[in-house]
Amino acid sequence: MRRQEEQLVGALFDVLETEGHDEARKRLLRAYESSASEGRDELIERLITELVAVLNEQLGRREGAVVLTDAIQFLFDRLVSVVEVAPVAIVVVDAEGAVQLWNDGAERLFGWTESDALGGRLVSKEADASGPFGDSLSRLERGERLTGVETRHPHRDGSLVEIRFWAAPLRDRHDDFAGATYVAADVGERKRREQRLTVLNRVLRHNIRNDVNVVLGHLEALAAERPDDDPHVAAMERRLAEIVDLSDAARRAERLQESDGEASRTTFDLSALARDRVREFDTAVGDAAFTVGGPDAVEAVAHELLPFALDNLLENAVEHCGPSPRVRVAVREEGDRALLTVADDGPGLPAHEREVLTRSDETQLTHSTGMGIWLVRWIVRSSGGELRVGESEAGGTAITVVLRR
Template sequence: MTGTLTVYVAREHLDELIGRVFGLMVLSFTVWILGSLARLFTLDPTSYVMLTAAKYLGVATAPVWFFLFALLYAGRDRWVSRRVVAALLVVPVVTIVLIATTQFHGLFYGGFEATSLGDASVLDTERGAWFWVFAAYGWGLLAVATGTLVFSAVGQSPFYRTQSAVVVLGITIPWIAGILYIFRDWPHSAVDPTPLGFAVSAVLFAAGVFSRRLIDVVPAARSYVFDALDDAVVVLDTDGRLLDANETAHELVVDDVAVGSVVDEVIPQDTAADGGEYVIETEDSRRVFHTRSARLTDGLGRETGRIVYLNDVTEVVERERRIGVLNRVLRHNIRNELNLISGYMNVLEEKVDPADREYVEEAHESAQRVVELGDKARNLEETIQRRGSGMVVSVPTVVAQVVEVARAEYSHATVDFETAYESRRDARAIVVDEDLFQTAVANLVENAIVHNDGDAPQVTVRIELTDEDVVVSVADDGPGIPDDEMAVLSSSTETPLEHGSGLGLWLVKWTVSLSSGELTFEENDPRGSVVSVTVPAAAG
């Protein structure tokens, strides 16, 4: 069976390092078994030595392959290099050479003697000094590899714990048989029972490969993932003493703090507040972190410590601060200057020739649009800053106010308001903010009117209910939303060659997103667009 398993692994997993190592391990078991059986049929010391040297091609290398397999399975791939493999194979190579030449120096076998095994005769040996050196080396690798597998299984899912148990049990059974053979001469001083143990191993390994996906699905090393995190992660006990920290934490937070030391001065107890801001100031720098934490408990649910995650947001905070300052200054100054321009335009409109007043009016309207753009930018800034749990609003009340304002401001347009629900209480929704939600709906109605190419735009605002959501749709009979606007909204980015014409739809998109809702676009029949805002309905 070990030979069959070797062929299968070589065929299916030869392109994977762990597959090649596993295949070599099973192949070494096969050589071990065949060599042990072959030695039973010779009483000639020279032939016995040659067969033993061939057998030890498997015996001497099996611990090495098992050790390497354990490292790869546990995710410690960086420890498996050609240099490491070469170093591990030094003792096996020396062992095989000493076996082949043992009749000249007696370091492996000190003597040979024929003994009876039932009605047959077999050759027994006296073990030399190097035999025990190799035994210590092999058992040492076995112990370290087993410990690595057991350690890698701690904290893993039952699937991976079962995998590890299969491997450990499969390798332990033949080695226990070997120990009994060496120290207890069981079942006979000239008969190595280890191959019988490998028969059991083959069954377990086959079960692991075919039912537990032993080679192609292995757990990532948690220590590797721990150190690879960009966030600083610190593990503390209930007394605030440092138990562990990843590489990022050592670089940023606990560089000079030893394991077991109290770290209250570096990480105060109140740092555990989720979403809080934590600042570390030194003579040379000031770092800002957003914090999260999690309790550590034992099997009885008792608290044993906490894990603190610190996300370094220094650059983000500084960038947001600069953008905020620039935004406020520009918006304030631009609005002041445009208001001044509008005032002068009003004066100028009375003094120019009536035939030229349309140019002044156009300039005045353009200035006013820029002012409105600044207002939308302010609303966008408020939208982005809202990260709360949301608020419950009456959607009919909000929409009714929007429709009333639109009818008054755009008298040339027809704005209808339709509802499809039994009770206004049923049409309550959870949104990020009532004012922002109202502004978003108002933008949709305004766009439907302002961008309509007809003299009398027709707009219908409708509220519908589903099992879990409230849907507000705005339908118009205009030219539809341009493809370039749709492309920008779909990609959520703008470029110098591909950008939207304004901020209104961005405001709608982000408000809906922060409300855990959905924004959809459809074509109206026979002409125009239908924009729908779907937000979660409030319970009760």
């Protein structure tokens, strides 16, 4: 209840000032200043006690009741404003599942007006309920909170709406179950868009791989009649390899979308991961110098595709450096965060690549030459982490992945 008590104290301060009760407000300010060094709970308790004394002693019972009523009305109006302006459906039901509050967002989502919905049964209290919200009310009564549950709910026009809902129980002053608050959002269009993209992605990847295999077969036949160091053959082979890499990146992006969330996260030893991936690159890129620094073991929670993000950062560092790139990978701890930095001595990350890492969307002015940098961003974001881009000690680029330890 501390949060609600704190809001009430703040509202009373505002009402006392608005209605010209300067002496009462000054007394409360003195109480606040004298208790400012105390803990939050102790401070609120002290202010509540002082408020009761001020309302009784300085304003009198009648005027104190008016001030208290105005403060409650102020909080109520603010709550109503938030509920009505919310772009999602907000519904409050009683202990039996009957609707007590139905905002404009609920009317837009489900089609029924407030007058249609109030008093009607939204959800059943039965443990084996089979409606759109299932047994959620009985689960809430047991003290559960529901987060991001997807289901289908009938619209007034007879269609089914794809929704995702969140719900929390309400308790009365005796701590008995008094109902629940449901918040729901339409996810139908998002799911349809994701489905279309998934199908398109798979079809394109399948066709690209088939076409590349055909072209490679013809290229091998032609290459047999050309010198071993023919630059035209080498250029075509390089381009075809890049197309295959792009197809692989699209597959990983699709996998990332399908497995987004806490369940797809795992614990990595960043130090061991850095040493392993650098060893692979050191073998594959003979003219690059790699070093790894930091503690022997630093654990962090990240999406299961984190190794691919690190591979892309290493590849990007080598690609944008000179003929003999120097790349340093450093792992460190910073409070409750684990940091992995890939730094190079190149001319710096191109502006369009830097924008991909620092912006949340791609526009005509912020596009990458490939999917690698975008894949890094998506993986880190799905890991609950963040990216930092700066200048390395060698004058090149330093990209840091910040993760939860």
